[in-house]
Amino acid sequence: MKVRFWGVRGSIPSPGAETIRYGGDTTCIELRVGNEIIVFDAGSGIRPLGLKLMGEAQGAPIKVHLFITHTHWDHIQGFPFFVPAFIPNNHIIVYGADHETMPLSELFSGQMEREYFPIPIVAMGAKVEFTSISEETLKIGDIEISSMFVNHPSMAFAYRIDYNGHSVVFGGDHEPYNNMLSYSKLAYQVNGKQLDIEVNGQEEFSQLLDKKLALFCQDADLLIFDTAYTLDLYPQREGWGHSYPEYAVHIANMAGVKRLALTHHDPTDTDEKVDAKVKHTRQFIKSSKLSIECFAAQFGLELDIE
Ligand SMILES: [Zn+2]
Ligand SMILES: [Zn+2]
Numbered sequence: 001m002k003v004r005f006w007g008v009r010g011s012i013p014s015p016g017a018e019t020i021r022y023g024g025d026t027t028c029i030e031l032r033v034g035n036e037i038i039v040f041d042a043g044s045g046i047r048p049l050g051l052k053l054m055g056e057a058q059g060a061p062i063k064v065h066l067f068i069t070h071t072h073w074d075h076i077q078g079f080p081f082f083v084p085a086f087i088p089n090n091h092i093i094v095y096g097a098d099h100e101t102m103p104l105s106e107l108f109s110g111q112m113e114r115e116y117f118p119i120p121i122v123a124m125g126a127k128v129e130f131t132s133i134s135e136e137t138l139k140i141g142d143i144e145i146s147s148m149f150v151n152h153p154s155m156a157f158a159y160r161i162d163y164n165g166h167s168v169v170f171g172g173d174h175e176p177y178n179n180m181l182s183y184s185k186l187a188y189q190v191n192g193k194q195l196d197i198e199v200n201g202q203e204e205f206s207q208l209l210d211k212k213l214a215l216f217c218q219d220a221d222l223l224i225f226d227t228a229y230t231l232d233l234y235p236q237r238e239g240w241g242h243s244y245p246e247y248a249v250h251i252a253n254m255a256g257v258k259r260l261a262l263t264h265h266d267p268t269d270t271d272e273k274v275d276a277k278v279k280h281t282r283q284f285i286k287s288s289k290l291s292i293e294c295f296a297a298q299f300g301l302e303l304d305i306e
Pocket of ligand 1: 010011173
C-alpha cells in the first residue's frame, strides 16, 4: 500500500508563504492498493490529484473509489474541480453517509447548483455513482474497507483499510468523546455481535467509546489523526469537532499503533506552528515512555506501508 497526502489542512484552504511547506489544500489522501485507486475525501487537494491521475492514464479509463468522511466543505469542495469526473469512460464511486435530511448524492450535487457553481453535476461526463454506507466493512477485491462513526457535528466516519496483512486508519474529523452528550446506555456492534452496555455517567461513556475507536484502529501500521488544535487551545474550541495531539497519542497507544500522522492542520497553523506541534507531541510521547513515531501530514508526502 502506498499513501500520499494531497491535502492536509482543515476548515478552509490556507495558501501562502507561511504554509508552503506543509501545504495549503484541504483534506485529500490517496491510497494505491494493488491496482486500485482509493481516495479519502475531496477537499481542494483532490484537484492536483485529478491532474496527476489524468497524466498517468494517458487517455485510458480511470476508476476511483472515493470515500468521504463527511460532507463539510473542507472535505468535498475540491470535487467540482476533479477533472477525471468530467471525462467519459471514467468511473468515480463516491462512498459516504446519507443524512437524515438529504441523501449523499444530493449533498454532493447541492454544492454544484447554480447558486454556488456554474457547472451542474450532471455535466460530469464520467460515470459518477453514489454508494450510501453506514458502519460496515466492504470489499474491493482483496481490500477491506471499514467505516465507523466518530464524534463530529455531522455524520462523520473514520475509515480503516486492510490489505495483505497491513492496515491504515484515517480517523477523519473527530473530537474527544468527553464532549458528547451524556448517555446512560450504549449500543454498538463488535465483530458482528450486538453489545448493549449500561453506562454510569459521562466519564465511563467516553472511556467506552475511546475503547471502541481504539479497537477500530487496533494494530494499524499507520494512524492519520485530526489534531487541529493544541491542548491549550481546545477549551476555546470545544464542540467544534476536532482533537489535539495528546488525545491522538492516547488512542494510538490504546490501539498499539506505532506510527501516527497528525493532520487537519488549522488555518492558523503556520509551518512553524506545525513543526512545534510535532516537536511537542514527540516530547509528550517520550515523557509518557511510549514508542510511537510521530510526524505531520504534508502535501506530497508519500509513505510505503509494507
Ligand atoms: Zn474538516
Ligand atoms: Zn468537519
